[in-house]
Amino acid sequence: MSGPEHGAVDVGVGPRTEVDDPLVEVADLRVGFGGTTVLDGVDAAIDRGTFVGLVGPNGAGKTTLLRTLNGTLTPSSGAVTIDGERIHDLSSKAASRLVATVPQDTTVAFEFDVRTVVEMGRNPHRSRFGGWSEADTEAVARAFEWTDTRQFSDRGISTLSGGERQRVLLARALAQESPLLLLDEPTASLDINHQVRTLELVRELVARGKTAIAAIHDLNLAAQYCDELLLLSGGEVAAVGPPESVLTEDALGAAFDANAVVSRHPVTGSVYVTALPEGRRSDVGAESGRVHVVGGGGTAARYLYVLDAAGFEVSAGALNEGDTDAEAARSLALDLVTVDPFAGVDAAAREAVETRVAAADCVLVADVEVGTGNLPNLRAAANADSVVLVEERPFAERNYVGPEARRVYEELRARARVVDPSSVPAAVAAAVEESAPDGSTPSQSRPT
Known part of the structure; x- marks a missing residue:
């Protein structure tokens, strides 16, 4: 897909290609170390103004691909073309005017202040004897503004938190004013707040015209923030395209050798991947156990999909007709207890819930909001022999x-x-499993 060109920068390296052409083209790329092939015949075309996530198991070649894209590694065969230039034919400075990289390791070798670190991003644009220009000052100012790091400018880089250092290194990369931004595991070692903030920032930069490629280990974050994903497995491209076409259960099973369920996140609507426990397959029967789910307002929808795919016999309720969780349960043909829209759980519904709780091997209570209308669900769950309680x-x-x-x-x-x-x-x-300590099938130990 092609994005806006208003944020593009004329990098001044050879002839520009047409804006409709891909910014990045990778052709039959092969890279190896000591006789071991890491990338084997990789082909890719990445449009301008897109955010592409590299995903795949450990050792699939994600970091190697990034290091080849920025010219650090030389392929044994194949070519990388960025903005019409073969990256491995360029000098280091010329390549750095096309590609900026944010490394996974945010440590800086020397105790520089933050302003100095960000100003280093201008090195590719400066000659050995050239002075500091107005263009340099403006580029650094924009980098500080876009990453909200100006307040750190006089502080030593080592005094910042991991998330703050990540933003400073991103500011340094932005100061390079290159059309392509590479990020190697930008969310590694960050807490969830900094993970979200970092990826939101990258997405904002893409909206301004940047093209970003990031290796991301968290499939759900990749699906939420990236326009397209490129799935690597065994050094080859296993799938490429929008998240919903790449993160399929078959593709994930082949690439990761994992048993996973793919659904939609009830809040963001993005593709959501959940790994199932070892031994839980989607083709096992209802004798695997009964689970009753207490939810509401979309808090339980993803669990309904996952538990059904894992082979459990799932019931849910009581839920209002039209509730997101009720619709999810109905789409899966699950045993469902409902009440009228906006109505509370009445005596008949409570009795139905209590019956299912008593028959269940486990009751799952989602992170649901509780009012007088659905408090009977919580009371019924409190009588269960085994409860899993989700707290967000x-x-x-x-x-x-x-x-x-x-x-x-x-x-x-x-x-x-x-x-x-x-x-x-x-x-x-x-x-x-614990509900059937004598080794019998779990559901056989419960009344029907």
Whole structure:
């Protein structure tokens, strides 16, 4: 896909190509070390103004591809063309006017202040005897502004946090004013807030006209932020295209040798990948165990998809008709307890929920908001023998009832496995297995 050209910079290296042509073209690229082939016949074309994520298992060749794109590594065969120039035919300075790289390691060898680090990005544009120009000053000022790092300019680089250093190195790369930005695992070792902030910033830069290629290990972050993904496996391109066409269960199984379920994130709507516990296959039958899910407002939709794909017999409710979770359960043909839109859980619905809770090997309670209408769901779950409780937000932020709901929740929490969303499949599998300590099939140990 082609993006806006208003943020493009004339790098002054040879003739420019037409703006409709891909910015990056990789043809039959082969790279090896000591007789070992790391990249084997890689072909790719990357349009201007796009954010492309390199994904794949460890050792697939993601970092090697990035280092070949910026000219650091020389291929044994094939070619890399950026903006019409064969990158390996250029001097280091000329290549750096086309490609800027943000490394995975954010440490800087010497104790420079932040302004000096960012100003280093202008080196490719300066001659040995040339002075500091107005263009240099403006480029550094833009880099500070776009990355919101001006407040660090007088501080030593080593005094910053990992996330702050990441932004400073990104500012240095932006000061190069190259059309292509490469990032090697930009979210590695960062907490979730800095991960999101970093990728939001890259996406903003792409909206300004940059082209970005990033190696990203987190498939869900890659799916949420990237326009396209390039999946590497065994040194070859296994798939390329929009996230929904690349992150398929078949492709992930072949590339990662993993059993994964692909669904849609209930909030962002992006492709969402969940790895299933070892031994849980989508073709196992309902005898694998029964799970009742308490959710609402889209908090449980992804778990319904994952647990159904893992082979559990899943029920859900009580949920209002039209609720996102109810629609997800209905699309999967799950056992569903519903009440009318905007109605509370009445006596009949509560009895239906209690029946399913009693029959379940495990009850999963999502990070749901609790009001008087759905408090009976929480009360029913509190009577379950085995509970997995998902906590993303403090209960105080989700409690619209008051002390009574807090009492029920605290009673439930004291008996539950409390997990974050990524741990749900493994926690449910463990809970179900423990429900049948005599080795019998889990569901056989429950009343029907």
